[in-house]
Amino acid sequence: MSAFNLTPSGPSAVILNGIPGLEAAHIWISVPFSIFYIISLLGNVMILFLVSKEQTLHKPMFLLLCMLAVTDIGMSTCVMPKALCIFWFSFKDITVDGCLTQMFFLNTITTMHSAILVTMAFDRYVAICDPLRYAAILTNARIAKLGLVGLIRAVLLVLPEPLLLRRLPFCTNRVIPHTYCEHMAVVKMSCGDTRVNRTYSLVITLVVIGLDLTLIGLSYGLIIRAVLxxxxxxxxxxxxxxxxxxxxxxxVSYTPKLFSALTHRFAQDIAAHVHILLANLYLLVPPMLNPIIYGVKTKELRDKVGKYICRM
Structure with missing residues (x-):
């Protein structure tokens, strides 16, 4: 990690300014952020607990739901502890090592999250279009292998981002107007030629989301044809x-992600605090809503939650 010392002189710390223009309201902003984060943790941990404890939930669909819960916890946990330190205590410093590490893990987890949504679409396709062979096609072992493939893909696609940043010199004024080390915000902190970084980031965003949405759309096209x-x-x-x-x-997942990624690159007229608030909510709201959505829509989960509540 010491190789991340990009400049030979000057401080190695990066300053995360939080939400520029709303510094006076940081304490108040932290209240809904904290509530969303706590609800997200409770909901996703509850899903992991139920699936691990209940033998009847040891099925491919619920294994995928556990993977989704892990990535949801990871997404929000990558950014919220540091963001709350900024809001509550004005602890704005982060090392360059820590900044690039946070960026790597956050982007890896969000890419993995997208792969899980693709696998869930395939799960629904098999369940509806080929129900008699569902148990043979989608075993727990196969789902685990698909999850491993998604993780490897995420690491291989995201790893070049911090590696490309390592070759760039950072400006003396290492200030990021953000609550976390978002890739493009870190790129803008460099005084070098960032065209390769910007191009790679945009291509990966469009390829990953475009490919994943295409596969999901194909699955649902086949589902609709079968249903008709x-x-x-x-x-x-x-x-x-x-x-x-x-x-x-x-x-809930793709809409704010696409909006946040594209506005950060192209919509220069959007106020900085609006974009940063949306970028934080994208990492907080989907992880909070996902367990609620599946809890409401999945009868087996509702029944198990009710079972444990009645025991209390």
């Missing part, structure tokens, strides 16, 4: 209800 072949309206309703939770999670 069913004559019973009740069967239509039942088939589509199995996809409702996944569709909601996709909308």
């Amino acid at each position: 072949r069913i004559s019973s309206k009740k069967a239509h309703q039942k088939a589509l209800n199995t996809c409702t939770a996944h569709i909601c999670v996709m909308l």
